[in-house]
Amino acid sequence: MDNKKKEYYIxxxxxxxxxxxxxxxMLTQNLEGAAEAKVAEFEEAARNEREREYxxxxxxQDIEEMTEINEALKRILDGTYGICVDCGKEIPQARLExxxxxxxxxxxxxxxxxxxxx
Numbered sequence: 397m398d399n400k401k402k403e404y405y406i407x408x409x410x411x412x413x414x415x416x417x418x419x420x421x422m423l424t425q426n427l428e429g430a431a432e433a434k435v436a437e438f439e440e441a442a443r444n445e446r447e448r449e450y451x452x453x454x455x456x457q458d459i460e461e462m463t464e465i466n467e468a469l470k471r472i473l474d475g476t477y478g479i480c481v482d483c484g485k486e487i488p489q490a491r492l493e494x495x496x497x498x499x500x501x502x503x504x505x506x507x508x509x510x511x512x513x514x
Contacts, residue, residue: 464497480504 471477478487482504491498500508 461497467499468497482508 468477471479478492479485480487480501481499483501485501487498487501491502498505
């Protein structure tokens with residue numbers, strides 16, 4: 397093979413090499429971008445899951461509060477509102493002002509909470 401042909405093929409091969417390297421560079425950038433996008437998707441999915449859990453807990457709290465409110469309304473209608481369900485004594489007005497759905501006087505509520513800790 398003469399020098400002229402060698403130079404021709406060297407040039408041709410170098411052009412091919414540059415084309416492949418350019419393609420690899422582009423693929424590498426796309427892959428890195430995709431990896432970053434995957435990380436971002438996972439982070440967003442994790443944020444969304446935390447938000448869903450948080451909202452779910454808020455909904456559960458609201459449902460529990462609505463149940464307490466409905467029960468308090470029933471007690472008002474049946475005449476047992478303001479009477480401690482444990483000792484039968486009247487729940488002080490200050491307690492009912494602070495927590496209108498209270499089922500127990502302060503002392504009985506405290507006893508209940510202490511039992512739960514055990």
